[in-house]
Amino acid sequence: MNKFWIMLTHTYMNRLKSKSFLITTGVTLLLVIGLANFQTIAEKFTGSEGGDSQEVAVxxxxxxxxxxxxxxxxxxxxxxxxxxxDGSKQEAEQAVQDGEYQAFVELTAENEIPSATFYANQIANTTLSNKIRDALQQLKVMIAADQADIDPAVFQQISSPVHFDTIALEENAKTEEELSEARGLVYVMLFVMYFAVLMYGNMIAMEVATEKSSRVMEILISSASPVAQMFAKIIGVALLGLTQLTLFMVVGFQAVKMNQDVMTGGIFEYFGLDDLKVSLFIYLIVFFILGYLLYATLAAMLGSLVSRLEDAQQLIAPMTLVIVAAFMIAMFGLNAPDSGFVTVTSFIPFFTPMLMFLRVGMLDLPFWEVGLSIGILILTILIMAIIGARIYSGGVLMYGKSSSLKDIKAAIQLSKKE
Structure with a gap:
């Protein structure tokens, strides 16, 4: 048992001190801080908060x-x-190029109906041009209505959007407002789950392949069982991921706390981040941990089959495609969480972490469905751990070019000879 903790600590500390981990963590923390201050930063650049207005010549x-x-x-x-x-068009062009104006607009009117041509040094940024276009559209509508002798009140009633409410008949069904908030929140959390499982799963496969390529594995298998090595790496990388995610949450919480007055609406209200529910957060942790254990076991098993880093990416490609498929189905399910396809696939273990979490966030599910999916997922993890341990035991003894899933059979046969 002491050897297990030594290997676990080695895996954790080795990855914790790596340049790739430090750079990734630093960049992500900057991104978290940037997102927490998104509205403030946007207002600084657009000048919408105390900034100077954009001046446009006409x-x-x-x-x-x-x-x-x-x-x-x-x-x-x-x-x-x-x-x-008051100058000519050429003079207006020169004034814009000299920085006196942000842009200039050439207005024309035919039968009093306005039209315009917008000129600027660059037209890639459409923020300014869209503001002028929208204002001109409203002006055109007002003039056209006046020419047709339409009463302004009547016209306003005609042009106003129709009042349309959606009401769920089931007693426990979520309201449209609750669904909109849940959809945004689930969307964000699915991205977090997708990238985390993908990143840490690849990290385990690379860790095993690196040790085999440097022949460190030959020393390790003589001092500890391959099964202990596999689970030491899985748990070591899990603790690394937990450290990283905890750091992100602490920094994110502090950033949110410092900007709580600014974050009462806007992008945070749209994504439902201003009304986090504890139950959804608990489900996120449960499905994230189970999803990680499932894919981490699979990654360690596949990583043991290769002895070169170049082969590792090729061999774990099927696992990556499964994760991508689960994510794509989840994206479809955001607008149809109660569809039969999403319901059925949410009970497939490799899709469960994302799809069942999606359904829990979007729908009011009976507990037996969630419990059944978690039970199937745990059972699958145990089976994968048993099979993975046998493959790992033989795989770490295999050297040479290994880039095919057919090598699993050879690894199992080697494990029987131990």
Missing amino acids: IGDKHSLIEPLQNQLDMQKASVDLAAF
């Missing part, structure tokens, strides 16, 4: 259109100031 039929167009921009709270430009 030529053409500016005298009759500039004032009502500016009124529309003000009603939309767009930080755009229109300025009448």
Whole structure:
């Protein structure tokens, strides 16, 4: 048992001190801090909070259109100031190039219906042009309605969106508002689960392949059983992942706490991050741990079959495709969580961590369904651990080019000879 803890600690510390882990963790922490301050950063760049308005020159039929167009921009709270430009088009172009204006607009009116051409140094950023286009569209609608002698109140009633509510008849079904919040939250958490399982699973396979390529495995198998080695790596990388995720959550929580006044709406309200439910968070941890154990066992088993890092990626490609397939089905299920296809596939062990978590977040499921899926998943992990241990025992003794799943049979035969 003492050897097991030594190998576990070695795996944990070796990966903890690696440059790839430190760089990945540092970049992700910067991303977490950036997302927590997303609205503040966006406002700084767009100038929507205390910043200067964007000044746009106007030529053409500016005298009759500039004032009502500016009124529309003000009603939309767009930080755009229109300025009448008395020079020629060439002079307006030069003024924009010299930085006097952000852009200039050439307004024309045919039968009093406005149209415009927008000029700027670069048109890749459509934020400014879209603001002016939307304001001009509203102005055009108002002028057209006035020409048709339509009462403004009647026109407003016609153009207003239809009132349409959706009500679930089942007593425990989620409301449309709850579904919208859950959809965004599940979307974010599925991404976290997908990348984490993929990254840590690959890390285990690479760890085993690295030791075999350096012939360290020959020393290890003489001092400890291959099964102990396999589970030491799985648990060691699991603790590494737990350390990393804990660090992300602590930094993220502090960043959220510092910006809680700003984060009461916007992107955080859209993704449902301003109303986290404890039960959903518990389900996330349960399915994340079980999903990790399932794929980590599979990754360690496949990693033991190769003795070169170049072969490791090729051999774990099927596992990667299964994870990608589960993620794609989950993306489909965000809009149809109660479909028969999603329901059936949520009980397939390799899809369960993502799909059952999706259904738990989006639907009000009976506990027996969730319990059954977790039971099947745990049973599958135990079976995979038994089979994986046998394959691992033989696989670590195999050297040479191994890039086919057919080598599993050879590994099992080798394990019987021990």
